[in-house]
Amino acid sequence: MRSLLGFVALTLAFAAGTLIGWWMVPATAALWGALRPSIGRPAFVAALASALAWACWLVVDVIVGHGTFGVLAARLAGVMQVPSVGLIALTLVFAGLLAWSAAALGLGARDWVLGTGK
């Protein structure tokens, strides 16, 4: 239960941070890693949570856009010369990788400071 709550809290933190800017994703993830939460595979969890947070934002875009999201996806994908689905996937993967790498570095930094690294 604590894991789930932690995951939800982290997802909300990513979602809220993104309101400020995309760079809040690695910042939040790094902090998450540095705090070394009592949860298994924290970097992986951070990746999942950030991708989920961005997915939620995409859903908001879909809902608030009232039918305009599909047109936007098609045109944006055309500009980037990738399929629409590929661009959405790229969005989520980008968030996930940002969070994973930053969380991993946060973990590593903490270990280095505490001298507990391998």
Next chain:
Amino acid sequence: MVPLPMTQPSPSLSRARIALAAVLLAGLGYAGARPAGGVPALGGLLDPAGGAWALARSARHPARSSALIPGLTAPVEVRTDDRGVPHVFAATEEDAWRAQGYLVARDRLFQLELQRRATAGTLGEFFGPGALEADRAARRRGLARLADRNAERADSGSLIARAARAYADGVNAWIDAMPRSAVPLEFRLLGRRPTRWEPKHTYYLFAQMALTLAYEDETLSRLRVRALVGRAAADGLFPLNSPIQEPIQPNGQGTPRYDVVALPPPGLPDTVADLASRERASIDLALGLQPRRRDQTDAIGSNNWAVSPRRTAAGNALLAGDPHLELSLPSIWYEIHLHVENGPDVAGVTFAGSPGVIIGFNRNVAWSFTNTGADVRDYYVETVDDPSRPSRYRLDGEWKALERWVEVFHGTRGESLGLDTLYATHRGPLLREGARWMSVRWTPFEAVEPGAEFLILDRAGSIAQWLDGWKDYIAPAQNGIVADRGGSIAIRSTGKFPLRPGDGRGDEIRNGSISSSDWTGYLPLERYPFAQDPAQGFLASANQQPVDPRMNGSYFGSNWYSPWRALRINQILRADSSVTPESMRRYQTDPGSARADAFVPAFLAAAARLTLAGRADSALNRAAILLGEWDRRYTRENRRAVLFDRAMTALARSVWDELIPPDERKDPAARAVAYPEEMVLLGLLADSASAWWDDVRTSGVERRDDMLAAALRSGLVSAERDLGPPEGDGWRWEQAHHANVFHLLRLPALSALELPVQGGPSTLGPSPGRGTHGASWRMVVELGPEVRAWGIYPGGQSGNPASPHYLDRLPRWLDGTLDPVLFPRSIEELPPARVRSALSLRGGR
């Protein structure tokens, strides 16, 4: 579904994994923050809360919202209708312009930025070194520098100064309050931020329009041709007066007059003209001015016409206008209705960046413009003290100081891309070509308060007021047509037309060392081409020569557009004594072609004569049969227009082969240095043995019928090769020719390309060449007891590609239909079902 890991202490990561994470984060961070290899910065683009995805959220305006605009003196209410058109209800004109700036910025922010940068020569700051040459040309033209000066010196109480300031207040209010999610896509793709709008940028906009509409003159074309075939032939090929007289100012003749004279044969090359043409071409290149290509003839043109009540079904005056410009997404036009309490109540279209309405109507009058195409630019060879680093120029035996300044060009990171030292004489920019220096004088340089007249026109209550409102207008010269509710119609070609010494013509390069070469003034208003309530009951303009030279010998320009569109609309209006708004709409996309009416019989007659003489082959006979089947209409499904189109291209290329430089003539793709107007070719048809018919690339001597037959045959061969058999779908006009509406950045994914369209070269709804130009706005207005209007442009009100109004009008534009334009006197008069959003604007901050 990925299961969540069990709760347990986090294991330490291996150094390899940390290293991988560091590299990955650095790479992602870089890709997120910086564009690389043509890929935009991914962070700002993919961020779903404030990046490009968020544009979906701002694609529709909120049903109800409010905003603050500094300086607003009273609340302004805006209602946007289901066509995306804002109706602005304001207490004062300034407040209306503030609201307009806000709305245009909301819908067209990137367009505002791009336009002003193009004029200012600061595209490099957005696009990098690739834009340096365009920036250099813009700075050499110096229009922004002059606009800066004019804006600075303007009387702060003048109409244009007040309007530009108010407009800037509105634009900047939007920029300041704009949510991150609403930053236009183009800024994200380029990794740039919008910059603030200054009042002088409105001046820039009008300078840019002058560049589009008033840069063309025929000096260079004539010089190039003179260099190859001598002066007499060049003067015949690029005549001062149109050989087909169907002028804008009616000349009392019920039919067109053909003033065809024999074309002098090709003469000896003129080496002096050769040198001058090279210099002139070089100067034009430096200024970024290119002569139009043959396939773009008629691209920048327009139609307008008005019909008196006695020739309309309902007894009300009718007016139609459709300016032909480069088609773009978003459109060059923005539609708006401005209602000011006890002030103007005006609707129509305007440019992004321009306060008020440019083409439109108010409660009393309606108006539209076509380009006059007047010759308003001259070149002067100057004598300077030091050809490598001049500081003075010679005038009437005395040295005068040159204006000299340094332009610095910046790149995307603010780095310097280069420096240019520029010069100007009292005439205008001074440019170097080889050892010689030339200065340029151009009427747009003299426009101190550009755009002010359009604001006055918005207020006009009658034709007299409307005409008076722009009597001092300078550039670009326009044929302004107007109709009022009192049943009057009028047209006047307005703009400053320079008076030159000597023969008065502006198609020679002049000696700059004497002031007697300078313009001596401007043509007085009473000599402008003008007509009001003519006996024929209608007025029409389509970029033809504005006045019959037998009625008014003033010099306005030369080598006028072939009047095919003018012939067609006059023919139609003469035949219709009961015109309705619906028929006006239909005429705007009429597929008939006066050009085809002129040339098809010539092709068929040539083929018939050769058949009679036993000199026709089967290909020619087949081509003639196919062309004879054509109804001379450019409808979408038409299967014969392509044959004519290709035959005409082949004919021009083969007849004007003398105008291809001799060393290029063996190259089948070589082009003439300039192509005469097709009406000159039409005149040549009367002279079957003219030396121009001979193809100098062959050993024999060809005559008219040989060349017409060869062109027709060539048209058939190329059409069958490229499009398949004549009965196949490949020959359908909509398959062979398309309209192409490019996005401002020419990104195909944001453009509307290969669109089936009715109309072809020189039809009333023209679609010449590559289909990139055409009717940029079509409007019909009925001036009855209540003014009613209809309009359409290819695109939509919003520059946001996610918006339902990004290109929602395009299908209707392609079909030739018009939208009824809402023109309420109050918010309450707006049908609630058609209101999509309400915006309340208040002063503050």
